[in-house]
Amino acid sequence: LSSAVTGMSIPTLRDVAARAGVHVATASRALNAQTRHLVNQKTAVRVLDAAQALGYQPNPIARGLRTNQSMSVGVVIPDLTNPLFPPIVRGIEDGLMAEGYATLLVSTDNNPEREATLIRALRGRQVDGFFFASARVEHPAIDQLAREAVPLVLVNRRLESNNLPSVTADDASGVLMALKHVTGLGHTRIAYLAGPQWTSTGKARLHAFRTGMTDLGLDPTTVVEAGQWSEAEGERGLAQLMGSHPGFTAVLAGNDLLALGCYDFMAQRGIRCPEQLSVVGFNDVQFMDKVRPALTTVALPQYEIGVSAARLMLERIRHPKVALTSVELPVTLKVRESTAAPNPL
């Protein structure tokens, strides 16, 4: 018995077909833009009208079972509460929603086991592709997916082992802009509080710092690596930096969280920013213009990164054969209050 007859529940393709007086297959063809040309113009209209009248919604579950497509994608990030990710995720969501894709979002907490479980769960749900914002420089799980030809897009990350499509910000330029700004202010002894070197952004930014400093004829060795992209590690990092390489007047942090950690350490030691030490962040996460002092930082086009990633994914899904492309987006320097000319002792 068709569900329309029972009066209950959601109309199915059968109901539409019945109402239009055609076979389900015809109804299916008429409803699908790809195959609509196979059916008589008038019949198609009749089917469309019937669907409209019934408020028919195709069931993607059933379709997916048949077509091996779920019209959904997995978005794998380290942690949604890291303020860098919400805008990126929204960009992905907005870019994909228009095309009928749903996004399954998961946070890995940088825990490889959890990540493996989540990837398995997403694969089980037949996602049509994966976004990874959590890629370590080496990442067996991703390599595996790539080998299986699952559509993949790396977001704000790159892989060393694999030439996968990625959307990143121009980290090198960003570091150089920060460096130029700080040297322009008169600083010459500049420290770098690097992000974890098992992340591609961490490595890229540190590398840019080293070459940039060398090119400027400055000493590029005042460097400490944080173990995590966290405030706590930023605090620890600056402490270590001041212990091992005292005397610098500015510190560039691998990201804003690390910069905030510097603030914590400085507050605790009574060091004033920017009078005694200039600090520069990276990412320009929400509220960085409101912290004390307002943080000078390199701003990423976060939402745009998400949108671009969505575009790349669509390309990958629709044209799997086309050569891989990657996108690098420009960054901008936001000069605020955490940087000033060095104070002559």
Add this chain to the structure above:
Amino acid sequence: LSSAVTGMSIPTLRDVAARAGVHVATASRALNAQTRHLVNQKTAVRVLDAAQALGYQPNPIARGLRTNQSMSVGVVIPDLTNPLFPPIVRGIEDGLMAEGYATLLVSTDNNPEREATLIRALRGRQVDGFFFASARVEHPAIDQLAREAVPLVLVNRRLESNNLPSVTADDASGVLMALKHVTGLGHTRIAYLAGPQWTSTGKARLHAFRTGMTDLGLDPTTVVEAGQWSEAEGERGLAQLMGSHPGFTAVLAGNDLLALGCYDFMAQRGIRCPEQLSVVGFNDVQFMDKVRPALTTVALPQYEIGVSAARLMLERIRHPKVALTSVELPVTLKVRESTAAPNPL
């Protein structure tokens, strides 16, 4: 031909059954905890082993088609980049993931049309339930879903028209704590910058302010309503407040974003916080301890709200007949630097 034989692709139940030497139906029963008792102990073990060996993952799409369950839920929020929501969403995600549910997250931007579209899309995907963090006090779309007996949980919101299960924070106590703190400091002329009155939290908090002030024998009429939960509206609101009711020495804001808007206005007018005006926020969103001055605010157990909501949803899905329950979680006051004793002129 079974996929295991072809050597490619993902193993199906057929492959597991074949390997264990049983019929698919038996394999299905053995794999499902609910029906395992129907099958011989030894057979069950054999099937489980086969599944293990093959790395079998049940296909929820196929299962869903049969059972009319998608093992996924929709999470509808106004905007993921509003920092209140990421922790809540993570709580929901973590609470549900353990039970095998996936979350489909969407942002409505408070746009009713967009929201309607998104709800339709989610229904089309057969989600087993909806979380709404975007409920207006009146909300036809939600009423409709409730009438259709779709499992629903309201998060940080309540509905006037409908007694739906909800998880909220104890807004009234929060406002009272803020009030007590500020009066304890010596303030008597206290303004309230209310959130939008088309939201339940906006209404609840304003109501608590009015009764609280009255109970304290203070004038409760220095109130302005913001049109949105936004920084811009906070700025506008404080401007309006100072124009229409000058002379107050403390302002309680409906949430942190509004409080930050107050900061903006004060910076622009050269009014010092807390010396000239004390400000209290609400929610204790990320970085409120880092803004200038560090914001005194009422903290919500954000992650816990999400976890509780997930629990409620699970109950609803599993026992649809059980009476509706709602949860109200306690809040805490974070005293920081934006409040001080009023400055005698």
Add this chain to the structure above:
DNA sequence: ATGAAAGCGCTAACAC
């Protein structure tokens, strides 16, 4: 305790 068979809603060969 297990197998056989039907069917969830849809799409895609294949016929006519």
Add this chain to the structure above:
DNA sequence: GTGTTAGCGCTTTCAT
């Protein structure tokens, strides 16, 4: 141009 048929992977009667 349209109907027929089969089947995606799984669960669930119904037999045995």
